[in-house]
Amino acid sequence: xxxxxxxxxxxxxxxxxxxxxxxxxxxxxxxxxxxxxxxxxxxxxxxxxxxxxxxxxxxxxxxxxxxxxxxxxxxxxxxxxxxxxxxxxx
Numbered sequence: 001x002x003x004x005x006x007x008x009x010x011x012x013x014x015x016x017x018x019x020x021x022x023x024x025x026x027x028x029x030x031x032x033x034x035x036x037x038x039x040x041x042x043x044x045x046x047x048x049x050x051x052x053x054x055x056x057x058x059x060x061x062x063x064x065x066x067x068x069x070x071x072x073x074x075x076x077x078x079x080x081x082x083x084x085x086x087x088x089x090x
Contacts, residue, residue, distance in 0.1 A: 015064045021055055028052055 016024075024045050031041035042049045078086070 015066065017064070021064075025052070025055055 024047060028038070028041045028045050028047075031044065032038055036044075038052065039049050042052045045052075
């Protein structure tokens with residue numbers, strides 16, 4: 001299946017606010033109650049069906065957790081000493 005442009009029709013990987021998620025979940029649910037398939041309802045809302053299922057699993061109140069995610073330091077990152085030496089050269 002071809003991937004769409006991203007959540008809510010924007011660029012793929014774009015952060016989606018909690019109010020936008022709630023609105024989209026509500027619209028897709030209403031469309032499905034009116035006999036639309038999940039796939040078609042999601043396509044009209046500008047998200048993929050997998051995004052809809054993930055949002056439902058997380059709970060509609062959950063905001064995007066990417067900004068607060070704990071990320072490990074890359075193995076090739078400069079040490080504090082190396083950063084200090086680079087700063088002195090500038």
